[in-house]
Amino acid sequence: MFAAAALLAPPPAFSQNFGQNQVRLKTFDWKSAETEHFLVHSYPASEATASAAADILERSYARVSTAMGVSWEPKDRKPFFLYATVHDMQQSNIVQVGDGTGGVTEAFKDRFMAYHDGSKQWLDTVLTHELTHVFQYQVLVSGWWRSGRILKTIVYPLWMMEGMAEFFSWGFDDTPGETLVRDAATSNGLIPLWKLEHFSHLKPHQVRLAYESGEKALEFLEREYGEGSVAKMLKLFESRFETSAVLSDLTGLDVFAFDKKWREYEEERGRRTARLEGLRGPESYGPALTASEGGLPEQNSSPVFTPDGTTMAWLSTRDGYPPQVMKKDLRTGKVRALLAHDRAVESVHLGHFANLSRVLALSADGRTLAAGGTKNHRDSLWLIDLASGRKRRLDVPGFDALGQPAFSPDGATLAFSGLKDGVTDLWLADVRTGAARRLTDDPQDDQTPAFSPDGRWAVYTSEFEAPGSAMLYRRRLRRVDVSTGAGEDLPTPPGLARDPVVSPDGTKVLYSLEGGGFHDVYELDLASGRSVRLTRSIGAAYDPVYAPDGEIAFAALRRGSVHVYKAPRARFGADAPPGDRPGPGVARAPAAARSAYAAARSPFSTDLFLPAFFYSSNGGLFWTSYYQGSDLLGDHSVGGLVSYASGQGYLDYQTQYEFKRWRTALGAAAVGRLRRDSLDTSSGYTQDESAHAQYLSASYPFDRYDRLDAVAGSVTESYDASFALPRPHRESRIASAQLVRDTVRGRYLVATAGGRMRAGYSVAPRVLGGNSVREGVFAELQRYVPTGGLSALAFRADAAGFWGPDPPQYVLGGIGGVRGYARSATEDAGRAGVTATAEWRIPVVKNLDYYMWYIFPDFYFKAVSLALFTDAGRTWSDRGELRRSDWGAVRHSYGGGLRIHTYILQLFPLVLHFDYAQRSTTDGGVFYFYLGPLF
Incomplete structure (x- = not known):
């Protein structure tokens, strides 16, 4: 009798009513330009990078299309969306983007998207990765009844889908993947492929390993079973539902046998590389200063030390994401969180996936810690008193993104990397006022500044291209005069130099170098220009720093976790850097022809249509259908579900509409049910009943954790019963509002x-x-x-x-x-x-x-x-x-x-x-x- 009672009541007390929020501060004024195979979308903040993105896409299209034997006609151009920063992409109304996502490809309309962070290497890598997914959907989803094919994507193994996207992103150095898989292979940490059909169940920090494991498994497939095997595997899935069936056709092995063979190969390869290269674990240099809790992988990085050497601060994921700033008394072992899941600082950036950047800085007097933090998609610099834990936000307006602070020796200035107009340069900010001035001005990606002891110059790393070499994108050390802005290159071995720091006497630079399958700590002697390799890591070594006692501390990957280690200088090696690794040369992306930019069109189309029906002589006709549609730019979406059973006498329906362009999410819905000869359990009689409800809703997010929800609606219930009812027809006009917070x-x-x-009020007047x-x-x-x-x-x-x-x-x-x-x-x-x-x-x-x-x-x-x-x-x-x-x-x-x-x-x-x-x-x-x- 009270079929719509739930519509009148407050929301049920279950966690599904909670959830953290997507905050949209921007409305994107999209413009689009046509290339031969893509419809490239940008808005004013990302327009400066759109030309480079278009060039990369067409270059990668030619490579991947040839390798996979897949193509599409110009009339079927795929829509690509370029965001200026990660903060902008997290405000996307096309798909919801969470933390740690570099790019997204969706199957409904073949849309794909990525953000720019100032690095062309990043842009090239992530665009090629997502483009490979577009090719996969061209094979697996295109064709008759696309909705049914989309439904089938749930059975495709994610180790293959993501591994293939990594596999076809060739031409870029694969050191992060090589170090992750080698670390796992030499520590009994490889995850079986048949446990990587999907990644939702993985432990923290294992998703990247799953990506790279998929790539290495496909490399093994191509090597052992012939060139073109990876492309064949994808095409076999077009008519198959199960991984073993596909692998049996390709290799004669089911997934269990293939996985066993691959893991044995990786374990032997890892042991052989460790033996031939003399690779060691980080504990062989010195003890760990951090430790894992609960048996789960974690990352600890960016160590800094007070001048007396008694306290270390660092960034840690020991209590989950987002990471927190920790402090440890090295005498007592006592650990304290300085910035932990603070509502004022929603996130402190770790760095890209396996590349952990230096993100913390400590003033020369050891009193103040600096970090970059984000709140509602806006970056600020935060100053934390190391003794009390009190924090102060230093606003430095005018940047799309900023971070990687470094204190000047007098503590009056912070150098930082700032992204503006698509380019990352170095800037100087006054610690008291936040007033900033530019330190470098070039089109390269400049990162991780560090001052010399006298404060007259700073070192940093800068990206450049080496066309024709096996490693197209590289990073070199540079030095800049703080007063004049004059800069010079410093001698840097081939690879990606990161996170330099200057020795206390100003004669050496400590840094990490990624390349050729290794990620290690190096030291440059400024007088001679000679670098030496200090570590030979089975995994990887990041964020090296000089400790006050003359020792060297660094973060290192081993056994799936990253911890901070510290050791005397004498424990480290002094090997010559390796030279350029051999391999086919990679060319710079040529300019792609494209049309002029024009206002983007946003046609509406079907995303999913899933009908089901059958008829029986006893039950009559049963019919149910689900529909979902949206426009190209993601401002509007509709959905509906209808179920009808003639023999049982019922009809259920629900429809909904969402408008997602603004910060306030708006919605409308209609739901209803009709029943013939429905049994009323309280009386034992049957009755005909109907209930219909219509709603308008609005949800305003204050930030990631807090929001205000409001609903207004109308509910109509009617009953035609064989017994007397006190109110056979009920009409309700309802309104409710609630405040919701979720920091779980x-x-x-x-x-x-x-x-x-949550706390709220509801009324039906x-x-x-x-x-x-x-x-x-x-x-x-x-x-x-x-x-x-x-x-x-x-x-x-x-x-x-x-x-x-x-x-x-x-x-x-x-x-x-x-x-x-x-x-x-x-x-x-x-x-x-x-x-x-x-x-x-x-x-x-x-x-x-x-x-x-x-x-x-x-x-x-x-x-x-x-x-x-x-x-x-x-x-x-x-x-x-x-x-x-x-x-x-x-x-x-x-x-x-x-x-x-x-x-x-x-x-x-x-x-x-x-x-x-x-x-x-x-x-x-x-x-x-x-x-x-x-x-």
């Missing part, structure tokens, strides 16, 4: 820290023909307190109260309430109520790692945890009842349960809950099985 975070599988809150009248308030609070590793104390409080002639019931029992009592609309229910829950969630099998690959859909069991809980609550219908009641009116239960964390198809997380709740005031209890998480 967790490293893996479960939430372990942060909290959620007697206006515009409304005859169902009520109003009320509601609130919910959740809090997670970490207790070590993946365990946490979880608390939840929920309250609501309603008044008026037609209030909904607050039901106390059941899942989400006091679990010792069954859910009932007649017992333990009232117009108002409050419940509270406390749970201690403890992992009992942290790494179950059992994959049921032999059934479909497959289940991948990852972990099992124990939950000990207690619930309490009570309801009332008026103030008198509340005043008259005593503690006996409070319902309380306690119990325990198991949580089994699993993934379906390695993609969709699912938590299986088994709970038993015992009533504490009376005998009896309730056993539950449900799918979670509850909160």
